[in-house]
Amino acid sequence: MQIQTANCLHYGVKTGIFALVTYSGKAKDVVVLNDKEVQIIFRDSISAFDGVKKEELAEKGIINCLTSVKLFEILDEYGFNTHFISKISDSKLLCKKVTILPVEVVCRNISAGSFCRRYGFEEGIKFKQPLIEFFVKDDEHHDPLITESVAVQMKLITDNEAILMEAITRAVNEVLLKIFDLISLQLVDFKLEFGRTTEGQLLLADEISADTMRLWEKKTGEKKDKDRYRQELGDVIVHYKDILDRLNSIQKLPNYKPLSTARVIIKLRKSVLDPAGEVTFRSLSRKGFKRIESVRLGKSAEIAFNAVPSSELQTEIEEISAKILSNPLIEDFDLTIRHHLEKSEKEHVKEE
Amino acid sequence: MRIGITKFPGTNNEQDVLRALSILDVKGELIYPWDDKKLENLDALVIAGGFSYGDYLRPGGIAAQSPVAEKLIDFEKNGKFIIGICNGFQILCETKILPGVLTTNLSTKFICKWINIKTENSQSPLLQNLESIIKIPIAHYEGRYYHDSNGIKKINDDDSVAFRYCNEHGEITQKSNPNGSLENIAGITNTKGNVLGMMPHPERASFDYLGSDTGRQIFANLIEEIKC
Numbered sequence: 001m002q003i004q005t006a007n008c009l010h011y012g013v014k015t016g017i018f019a020l021v022t023y024s025g026k027a028k029d030v031v032v033l034n035d036k037e038v039q040i041i042f043r044d045s046i047s048a049f050d051g052v053k054k055e056e057l058a059e060k061g062i063i064n065c066l067t068s069v070k071l072f073e074i075l076d077e078y079g080f081n082t083h084f085i086s087k088i089s090d091s092k093l094l095c096k097k098v099t100i101l102p103v104e105v106v107c108r109n110i111s112a113g114s115f116c117r118r119y120g121f122e123e124g125i126k127f128k129q130p131l132i133e134f135f136v137k138d139d140e141h142h143d144p145l146i147t148e149s150v151a152v153q154m155k156l157i158t159d160n161e162a163i164l165m166e167a168i169t170r171a172v173n174e175v176l177l178k179i180f181d182l183i184s185l186q187l188v189d190f191k192l193e194f195g196r197t198t199e200g201q202l203l204l205a206d207e208i209s210a211d212t213m214r215l216w217e218k219k220t221g222e223k224k225d226k227d228r229y230r231q232e233l234g235d236v237i238v239h240y241k242d243i244l245d246r247l248n249s250i251q252k253l254p255n256y257k258p259l260s261t262a263r264v265i266i267k268l269r270k271s272v273l274d275p276a277g278e279v280t281f282r283s284l285s286r287k288g289f290k291r292i293e294s295v296r297l298g299k300s301a302e303i304a305f306n307a308v309p310s311s312e313l314q315t316e317i318e319e320i321s322a323k324i325l326s327n328p329l330i331e332d333f334d335l336t337i338r339h340h341l342e343k344s345e346k347e348h349v350k351e352e
Numbered sequence: 353m354r355i356g357i358t359k360f361p362g363t364n365n366e367q368d369v370l371r372a373l374s375i376l377d378v379k380g381e382l383i384y385p386w387d388d389k390k391l392e393n394l395d396a397l398v399i400a401g402g403f404s405y406g407d408y409l410r411p412g413g414i415a416a417q418s419p420v421a422e423k424l425i426d427f428e429k430n431g432k433f434i435i436g437i438c439n440g441f442q443i444l445c446e447t448k449i450l451p452g453v454l455t456t457n458l459s460t461k462f463i464c465k466w467i468n469i470k471t472e473n474s475q476s477p478l479l480q481n482l483e484s485i486i487k488i489p490i491a492h493y494e495g496r497y498y499h500d501s502n503g504i505k506k507i508n509d510d511d512s513v514a515f516r517y518c519n520e521h522g523e524i525t526q527k528s529n530p531n532g533s534l535e536n537i538a539g540i541t542n543t544k545g546n547v548l549g550m551m552p553h554p555e556r557a558s559f560d561y562l563g564s565d566t567g568r569q570i571f572a573n574l575i576e577e578i579k580c
Contacts, residue, residue: 329503330498
């Protein structure tokens with residue numbers, strides 16, 4: 001990669017300015033302040049198609065910065081862990097220092113963008129269940145789609161991170177759908193980036209703004225996001241500003257009861273004889289199921305938490321599983337953490 | 353002298369233990385799961401058998417999380433005596449006060465019968481003056497003592513095996529092993545010897561009319577030790 005001067009910043013270029021290390025992306029600069037904190041500066045640059053199309057739009061930096069602040073504050077309110085600490089100025093944020101994971105997560109409620117190009121599907125198909133896609137952050141290869149198992153195999157993320165990233169993204173989607181619905185906007189899709197702290201905590205990072213999501217006017221379907229720039233629809237800043245104004249007009253955040261579930265499978269260790277499994281095996285063999293090699297019986301526990309998915313929750317579930325649900329002398333456990341779809345209003349009423 | 357006998361939901365042997373103590377002129381007192389503060393004033397605790405909390409999770413698994421169980425480690429550290437019988441033994445293993453674990457009988461059957469055990473350890477004061485072969489009943493579904501090979505080696509090296517299942521001649525044979533316990537282990541002590549866990553029921557072998565009174569000596573030893 002070619003080293004650029006500080007004035008002409010490209011993604012991933014590292015320059016030393018006044019002894020502070022600066023990383024520059026396509027629309028933001030990151031200044032490392034110390035071991036724990038960075039400053040993120042939003043610039044007025046806008047680009048599309050991996051930087052092929054780019055421009056400067058006055059006020060864009062400030063608007064995206066303030067939109068991100070607003071959305072991070074909202075997510076924080078609902079219990080998500082984000083890198084956001086505080087606002088330094090209208091275009092500067094103080095954030096926790098993280099290592100950005102090389103995989104980003106896209107959540108789609110309605111078909112649009114690269115999804116339609118990739119499969120030839122038409123835009124505007126509403127999905128029954130939100131779709132989750134993983135992409136490698138790699139401009140050179142045009143941010144290719146990657147399956148979870150490849151991302152884990154290639155050690156881009158750990159399997160725990162993959163599970164948690166998906167669960168967090170689904171939970172964020174539920175919150176954002178409610179928020180934007182409140183201000184008459186349809187959340188079509190969005191992208192999330194994650195970072196890892198030195199302690200291994202997973203945080204929502206980067207920005208969340210009209211640059212990283214698609215928003216359509218609920219009534220008319222008018223596009224209000226970065227597609228205005230990509231598709232030359234004009235008035236980019238007008239619409240970006242309108243989104244921010246609407247977000248700022250929210251008086252009271254909608255109710256949201258977070259629900260995460262963990263399924264823990266407790267198995268007898270291979271080295272321990274399982275008489276009950278053995279009896280079941282013999283009974284099945286007697287019934288004529290000839291292909292069975294062995295049977296091991298175990299237990300499973302489904303635990304519901306009144307919290308959004310997070311690293312802390314994962315640690316807590318591991319502790320519960322290792323210390324109480326299983327006896328490590330004879331048992332092993334597998335666990336998965338999932339974000340659970342919020343119950344419909346109807347079901348809440350029934351319970352009451 | 354104050355000896356507590358635990359009563360968790362599902363414990364069903366506490367009356368038998370009270371009776372065995374009363375024949376030795378000691379009035380035991382029941383200790384409920386939430387009586388953790390009462391432990392300070394006790395000289396010893398007998399964790400009676402039964403099916404605490406319905407054996408949910410694992411036998412003893414839930415009782416080991418109770419307020420009383422949380423105080424057991426300090427209780428033991430202070431040198432006070434604990435005897436865990438059957439489910440009590442399972443609880444002691446679940447709290448890690450005793451090493452190892454008790455899991456499903458190899459036969460996958462609930463076994464309720466008279467068996468013989470041989471006293472092994474001579475260090476623990478709780479095991480003094482016992483008959484070398486004790487006729488005693490067992491009643492359990494999950495009594496198969498298990499530990500990994502290092503763990504088994506350690507309890508042998510530490511002389512922590514209290515009893516092994518044997519035949520009426522005192523021979524430790526595979527046939528006399530009712531549940532598949534490793535090395536016929538029926539009971540163990542901690543290294544200090546103030547904690548004893550055993551699957552067989554000494555309180556049900558404390559009266560002649562029950563068929564044997566050879567188990568009574570364990571309670572007599574406990575009382576003698578507290579008096580000293």
